[in-house]
Amino acid sequence: MDCIFCAIANGEIPSKKVYEDDEILAFHDIDPQAPVHVLIIPKQHIKWAYDVNETNSAVVAHIFEKIPEIAKSLGVEDGFRIVNNCGDIAGQSVKHLHFHLMAGRPFGWPAG
Ligand code: DGP
Numbered sequence: 001m002d003c004i005f006c007a008i009a010n011g012e013i014p015s016k017k018v019y020e021d022d023e024i025l026a027f028h029d030i031d032p033q034a035p036v037h038v039l040i041i042p043k044q045h046i047k048w049a050y051d052v053n054e055t056n057s058a059v060v061a062h063i064f065e066k067i068p069e070i071a072k073s074l075g076v077e078d079g080f081r082i083v084n085n086c087g088d089i090a091g092q093s094v095k096h097l098h099f100h101l102m103a104g105r106p107f108g109w110p111a112g
Helices: 003-009 057-074
Strands: 017-020 023-030 038-044 081-083 099-103
Touching: 003 023, 003 038, 017 057, 023 057, 038 057, 057 099
Parallel strands: none
Antiparallel strands: 017 023, 023 038, 038 099, 081 099
């Protein structure tokens, strides 16, 4: 399968890692939309949030369990935004589940 985030997860494509364990990887976004912009991905290929189910949701829980540690390591524990884009209409350009952790500037609501 030709997936850029699988290639990042297995080290074929280099990334600026901020956290890694057996299940997940966090790395700096190549096109940051905020002073801090990190992507957190499961190493297993899940296409999008619509494919999360009872067989694979543990890794999503694991991501959220690690978000406080990742945020603290980035010095943004005072506040951040977590974003998931699901599908083309939401702007998902990479079809491998990922969560954007963004911080370091104010964010408006509703998001555009
Ligand atoms: P989304 O639009 O939600 O699918 O977000 C995909 C993000 O992935 C986008 O912010 C840019 C980032 N990205 C795409 N290719 C690469 C890459 O090769 N390396 C890194 N670090 N980020 C990438």
